Amino acid sequence: MKFQAQRGTHDVLPVDAPKWRFVEETWRRVCGLYGYEEIRTPIFEDFELFARTSGETSDIVSKEMYDFTDKGGRHIALRPEGTAPVVRAYLEHSLASAGGPVKLFYIGPMFRYGRPQKGRMRQLHQTGLECLGPATPEADAEVIEVTVRFYEAIGLEGLTVLVNSIGRQEARARFGEAVLRQLAGWLADQPPEARERAEKNPMRLLDSKDPDVKAALEGAPTIGEFLEPESREHFDRLCGLLDEAGIRYRLDPGIVRGLDYYTDTVFEVQSDALGAQSSLCGGGRYDGLVAELGGPSTPAVGVGIGIERALIAMEAAEAWPTSGRVGAYLVAATDSARVPLRSLARELRSAGVSCLADLDGRGLKAQFKQADRSGACWALILGEDEMAGGTVTVKNLESGQQESLPRAEAVARVVG
RNA sequence: GCGGGUGUAGCUCAGUUGGUUAGAGUGCCAGAUUGUGAUUCUGGAGGUCGGGGGUUCGAGACCCCUCAUCCGCCCCA
Numbered sequence: 001m002k003f004q005a006q007r008g009t010h011d012v013l014p015v016d017a018p019k020w021r022f023v024e025e026t027w028r029r030v031c032g033l034y035g036y037e038e039i040r041t042p043i044f045e046d047f048e049l050f051a052r053t054s055g056e057t058s059d060i061v062s063k064e065m066y067d068f069t070d071k072g073g074r075h076i077a078l079r080p081e082g083t084a085p086v087v088r089a090y091l092e093h094s095l096a097s098a099g100g101p102v103k104l105f106y107i108g109p110m111f112r113y114g115r116p117q118k119g120r121m122r123q124l125h126q127t128g129l130e131c132l133g134p135a136t137p138e139a140d141a142e143v144i145e146v147t148v149r150f151y152e153a154i155g156l157e158g159l160t161v162l163v164n165s166i167g168r169q170e171a172r173a174r175f176g177e178a179v180l181r182q183l184a185g186w187l188a189d190q191p192p193e194a195r196e197r198a199e200k201n202p203m204r205l206l207d208s209k210d211p212d213v214k215a216a217l218e219g220a221p222t223i224g225e226f227l228e229p230e231s232r233e234h235f236d237r238l239c240g241l242l243d244e245a246g247i248r249y250r251l252d253p254g255i256v257r258g259l260d261y262y263t264d265t266v267f268e269v270q271s272d273a274l275g276a277q278s279s280l281c282g283g284g285r286y287d288g289l290v291a292e293l294g295g296p297s298t299p300a301v302g303v304g305i306g307i308e309r310a311l312i313a314m315e316a317a318e319a320w321p322t323s324g325r326v327g328a329y330l331v332a333a334t335d336s337a338r339v340p341l342r343s344l345a346r347e348l349r350s351a352g353v354s355c356l357a358d359l360d361g362r363g364l365k366a367q368f369k370q371a372d373r374s375g376a377c378w379a380l381i382l383g384e385d386e387m388a389g390g391t392v393t394v395k396n397l398e399s400g401q402q403e404s405l406p407r408a409e410a411v412a413r414v415v416g
Numbered sequence: 417g418c419g420g421g422u423g424u425a426g427c428u429c430a431g432u433u434g435g436u437u438a439g440a441g442u443g444c445c446a447g448a449u450u451g452u453g454a455u456u457c458u459g460g461a462g463g464u465c466g467g468g469g470g471u472u473c474g475a476g477a478c479c480c481c482u483c484a485u486c487c488g489c490c491c492c493a
Contacts, residue, residue, distance in 0.1 A: 004466095004483090004484075005484095007483085007484070007485095058491095059490075059491050059492075060491085060492080063417070063490095063491090064491080064492085081493085110493080112491095112492080112493085114417085114490095114491075114492085115417070115418090115490090116484095116485080116486095117485095117486075117487075117488090118485095118486065118487085119493075120491095120492075120493075121493090124493060125493090126493060128493095197490095204491085207491090207492095208490090208491095257492090259492095279492065279493065280493075281493065282492075282493065304493065305493075306492090306493030307493085308493075309493055310493095329453095331451090331452080333451050333452085334451085363446095364450095364451055364452065365451090365452065365453080366445090366446090366453095367452085367453090368452050368453040369452095369453055370453085371452090371453060372453035372454085373453085379452080379453080381451075381452080383451060384451085385451085393451090393452095395452080395453090397453070400452095400453085400454095402452085
């Protein structure tokens with residue numbers, strides 16, 4: 001085979017497309033219930049948009065950017081995540097001028113140049129939403145609630161919502177220093193680049209799976225001890241709101257998120273169906289991002305949801321919806337019936353019935369075989385007898401029963 | 417980016433310590449009294465054994481490189 005899909009990309013084949021459609025349509029529906037509106041942004045943007053917002057030291061920017069220089073010498077990046085482009089569009093088109101909170105959702109491909117693995121693609125797909133304006137924990141709770149309702153609607157149950165607060169800049173800085181003090185002994189034995197990474201962003205060490213790191217962190221302080229009173233209160237109120245919504249969640253000081261723009265609330269939903277990639281989605285509050293991109297100081301909160309990972313989790317849960325069937329397969333019992341057969345097909349299609357007919361000039365038996373395979377409910381047969389009598393033979397492919405009816409009645413039966 | 421596993425027909429897989437024209441099941445196509453989809457029977461098509469190089473009289477099996485994929489790490493969706 002000469003060509004194949006590029007590394008880290010995959011084709012969604014007809015057998016799987018309905019599952020994707022189901023997930024995407026469910027997301028649109030649930031978002032609509034909460035008043036979120038769809039926004040579609042380009043899949044490539046100025047590299048700097050992501051470098052500035054995600055953080056130069058973040059893994060996404062430092063090693064996973066899918067970037068290139070275009071013919072005009074521009075440094076372009078295929079978007080690695082959805083929030084920065086949405087905020088860019090929000091500012092560019094002054095969406096805030098409409099007044100009130102701006103509630104947006106999106107669906108589309110994202111790109112990260114990493115080593116592919118199950119549930120980790122170079123072209124991945126996300127749904128997500130952003131709630132711009134409100135600073136209240138009510139907004140945080142709503143975002144988490146939409147996320148949870150979405151997972152319920154696609155049939156996933158028993159998922160764990162993990163929440164945490166990482167506070168504001170100052171609290172994080174003081175906490176980071178405390179973590180580094182705790183790990184000083186361990187860090188001394190590490191290779192320089194690991195030490196450098198740790199010093200640039202100590203919080204990242206908190207969700208490490210390395211047993212040594214976990215051991216070294218034993219008894220370390222938690223971010224909670226460093227939170228400002230406002231952050232503390234915000235988080236407490238959020239937890240109360242989640243209780244009120246009947247959402248099961250767990251406080252997890254290990255949730256820190258990989259992007260620099262998060263403030264206060266961060267959350268994640270995990271599934272044990274995904275192996276090492278246990279995270280189904282991630283989100284949180286990002287009160288500094290709009291200002292960082294040159295807009296007025298605007299609090300905001302959002303979530304990004306991995307479609308591939310949702311589908312993997314659904315596979316494990318066998319949560320598939322049943323798919324629809326084709327309407328009718330038109331069978332030509334003799335070649336001279338093919339012209340009137342096409343006419344019959346046009347009539348049925350204009351009445352909204354999906355029809356299939358042979359395009360290969362196959363024999364009668366083969367046409368029935370195709371009809372069977374297509375999953376059609378009905379086979380409509382046109383041959384010498386039918387043409388002579390102005391009838392159509394209607395066969396129910398499930399029961400096997402058939403009868404000849406005047407053409408108009410046959411159409412009515414299939415349409416009805 | 418690092419470590420390990422896998423790669424033979426559309427799909428699931430056999431293939432002995434290297435030895436003739438590489439197999440099975442399933443799927444596909446055709447036929448079994450010329451107007452009927454299951455099953456059955458018969459026949460047929462389909463493989464540069466992921467790709468390239470090397471060792472050998474001889475490689476699907478062994479060695480090197482490469483591509484893809486899976487598992488783990490880093491990190492995340």
